[in-house]
Amino acid sequence: MLKNSLIYPMLWNRVIYANKNEPRFIYLNKPKCGCQTIHKILTLTENFYHNKNYIHTNNMRHLLKSPFHHDINKMEHKHFIFTIVRNPYMRIFSCYRDKFFSKNEMKCITKIKKSIPDWSFESFLNYINNRTVKERNPHWLNQSILHPVQIDCNYVGSIENFDKSMEYIINKIYGNELNYVDFDDKVIKNTKSHKFSHEGYFTKTTIKLIQKIYQDDFEMFGYSKDINKMFDPPKIYQL
16 A cells, blocks of 8 residues: 555645545645645535535545545546645744644643743744654644655645645646636635744744754755745746
């Protein structure tokens, strides 16, 4: 089975969604890369395409929780496979701001706060840097690890080109029958993350730590290490 060849099999259940209906697709979900927004868009488009009223669940599931996980090898050849990536600087900063200052705090964050009393961005990065890959939560795990090399991805979009990426994905899955703009108006305006000022967070120390921790992400997806280009789309993957 393809899933057994992954370095960390648990990630299979965590980050990969698929649907069984036609048209079929597999979404490689990377936390802090617009995944909640993407999931809502896919839910809307799936239900609309199959003439259903909007509901909060559909036939899109984690592979290991689905009744069709045994068809993974076959699915790879029949499904349109895609993912969305994000600049490592902004992804980890978004994670820090979201998880450390959220009203619904994750249990792991509560434990981390006890080990880094000042709750600073630099301390959080040091915490990550001092942990093995297996000890890291998927929200701050390297995107390159959340991107199974055993699966040939048909398309890699980016947060920096989110609208163009999602328009391409929706058109690729559903053809001209659905218009991404229709779903963008219903979802994006309510789910785009709050823009926190990053002024003062990216120091020489934090920049070096991010470059060290996420070296593979910068290289694999073609992101510039230039901090002044952190909002630019990746060079390797863009429309």
